[in-house]
Amino acid sequence: MILTQCAVCATELGLTLGKKCGRCSTRYCGPECQVQHWEGGGHDQLCKKIKKAGGAEQYNANKKYAEAVTVAAEACADDTKGQTCYICTQALHWKTKEGLVRMCACRGTAGFAHVSCLAEEAKILFGEARENNLGDNALDERWARWYKCSLCEQDYHGVVRCALGWACWKTYLGRPETNQDRRSAMQQVGNGLHEAKHLEEALSVKEAELAMMRRTGATEYNILVSQMNLASTYHSLGRFEEALQLERDVYHGSLRLYGEENRDSLISANNYADSLSSLNRFEEAKSVLREVIPVARRVLGENDTLPFRMRKVYAQALYEDPAATRGDLREAVTTLEDVERTARRVFGGAHPSTSSIEQSLQNSREKLAARETPPPRGT
Numbered sequence: 565m566i567l568t569q570c571a572v573c574a575t576e577l578g579l580t581l582g583k584k585c586g587r588c589s590t591r592y593c594g595p596e597c598q599v600q601h602w603e604g605g606g607h608d609q610l611c612k613k614i615k616k617a618g619g620a621e622q623y624n625a626n627k628k629y630a631e632a633v634t635v636a637a638e639a640c641a642d643d644t645k646g647q648t649c650y651i652c653t654q655a656l657h658w659k660t661k662e663g664l665v666r667m668c669a670c671r672g673t674a675g676f677a678h679v680s681c682l683a684e685e686a687k688i689l690f691g692e693a694r695e696n697n698l699g700d701n702a703l704d705e706r707w708a709r710w711y712k713c714s715l716c717e718q719d720y721h722g723v724v725r726c727a728l729g730w731a732c733w734k735t736y737l738g739r740p741e742t743n744q745d746r747r748s749a750m751q752q753v754g755n756g757l758h759e760a761k762h763l764e765e766a767l768s769v770k771e772a773e774l775a776m777m778r779r780t781g782a783t784e785y786n787i788l789v790s791q792m793n794l795a796s797t798y799h800s801l802g803r804f805e806e807a808l809q810l811e812r813d814v815y816h817g818s819l820r821l822y823g824e825e826n827r828d829s830l831i832s833a834n835n836y837a838d839s840l841s842s843l844n845r846f847e848e849a850k851s852v853l854r855e856v857i858p859v860a861r862r863v864l865g866e867n868d869t870l871p872f873r874m875r876k877v878y879a880q881a882l883y884e885d886p887a888a889t890r891g892d893l894r895e896a897v898t899t900l901e902d903v904e905r906t907a908r909r910v911f912g913g914a915h916p917s918t919s920s921i922e923q924s925l926q927n928s929r930e931k932l933a934a935r936e937t938p939p940p941r942g943t
C-alpha cells in the first residue's frame with residue numbers, strides 16, 4: 565500500500581488501520597469521513613470508476629503514473645526536440661501521445677525514449693526471466709531495466725526515474741504483499757519519488773515499506789535494502805542523526821552478511837561516512853573512507869561510479885573540516901579535479917552528479933585560496 569492516509573482528513577493509517585470502502589477499497593480513518601466523502605466529496609461518482617480500474621491503490625498508481633510521465637516529458641522537452649524513440653521509432657507515442665524523455669548518461673542522439681516504451685520493455689523482459697527461471701543474475705539484470713538505462717548502463721535520475729517508479733509500482737501492486745516483485749516495485753516508487761525530490765512522499769512510502777517488510781517476515785537482505793533507502797531520504801531531509809543510526813546498522817549488517825568486498829557493503833560504508841560528515845564528525849568519516857576506498861577501487865574498478873562517489877565524500881570531509889591543514893585542502897582540490905574528470909567521462913557534463921562534483925570542486929578551491937592568501941595587513 566502506498567496509500568497510507570484517510571482519503572478525507574489525511575490521518576496517517578499506516579498499512580493496516582482504518583476502514584475501507586467495501587467496493588473500491590478507498591481508505592478512511594472511520595465511518596464519519598467515509599460518509600462525508602460519499603455525500604459531499606464526490607465519492608458516489610468516482611467509486612465505480614475506481615473499482616473498475618482495479619481498486620483505490622491501482623487507480624491512484626495509474627493516475628500518479630500519468631502525471632509523472634507528463635512532468636518527465638515536459639522536463640525533457642528541450643533536450644528531446646526533433647528526436648525519436650529508440651524503441652518504437654516515433655516522436656509521439658502511438659497510443660498515449662506522450663513525449664520523449666532522456667535522463668541518464670546517454671549523449672548525442674542516443675537514448676531518447678517514451679517512458680511507456682521503457683516500462684513495456686522492462687515488464688516483458690523481466691516477465692520472461694521469471695517465466696523461464698533464468699536465475700538470480702538474469703533476474704537482477706532484467707529488473708534493472710526499471711531504473712537503469714540499458715544503453716549507457718547508468719541509473720535514470722530525476723523525474724524520469726520517478727515516472728518509471730510509478731510504472732513499476734502500477735505493474736506489480738496487485739500481487740500479494742509477500743510477493744518479491746511487489747516488494748521491489750515498492751522500492752522503485754520510493755526511490756523514484758526521492759529522485760524527483762518529493763522527499764516527504766518518498767519518506768512515507770519508505771517507512772510503510774520497511775514496516776511491511778518487518779511485519780511480513782522479509783529476508784534480512786530485503787530489510788537492509790529498505791533501511792538503506794530510507795536512510796538516504798532521512799539524509800536528504802537533513803535528518804542526519806536518524807540517517808546515521810540506520811546507516812550504521814546497515815553497514816554492520818552488510819559486513820556480517822556479505823563481507824567487506826560486497827558492493828552493498830561498500831555503498832553503505834559511503835552513506836555512513838557521508839552522514840558522519842554532515843554531523844561534523846569528520847575524523848570518523850575520513851577513517852571509514854580511508855579503509856573502504858582502496859577496497860572499492862580494487863574490487864569494482866574505476867568505471868564503477870561508487871569509487872569516485874566515495875572519493876568525493878572523502879574530499880568534502882577534508883575541506884569541510886575546520887581543522888583542515890593546507891595539505892588537506894590541496895588534497896581535496898586535486899582529488900575533486902580527478903573525480904570531476906571521471907564524472908565528465910562517465911556521466912557527461914549535463915548530469916546532476918557532475919554538477920554537484922563541480923560545486924564541491926569550486927568550494928574546495930575557495931577554501932584553499934582563502935588559506936593561501938595572507939590576511940590583509942592592518943595599518
Ligand SMILES: [Zn+2]
Binds near residue numbers: 572573575592594
Ligand atoms: Zn478521516
Ligand SMILES: [Zn+2]
Binds near residue numbers: 587588589614
Ligand atoms: Zn468506493
Ligand SMILES: [Zn+2]
Binds near residue numbers: 652654657
Ligand atoms: Zn516509444
Ligand SMILES: [Zn+2]
Binds near residue numbers: 714718
Ligand atoms: Zn542512457
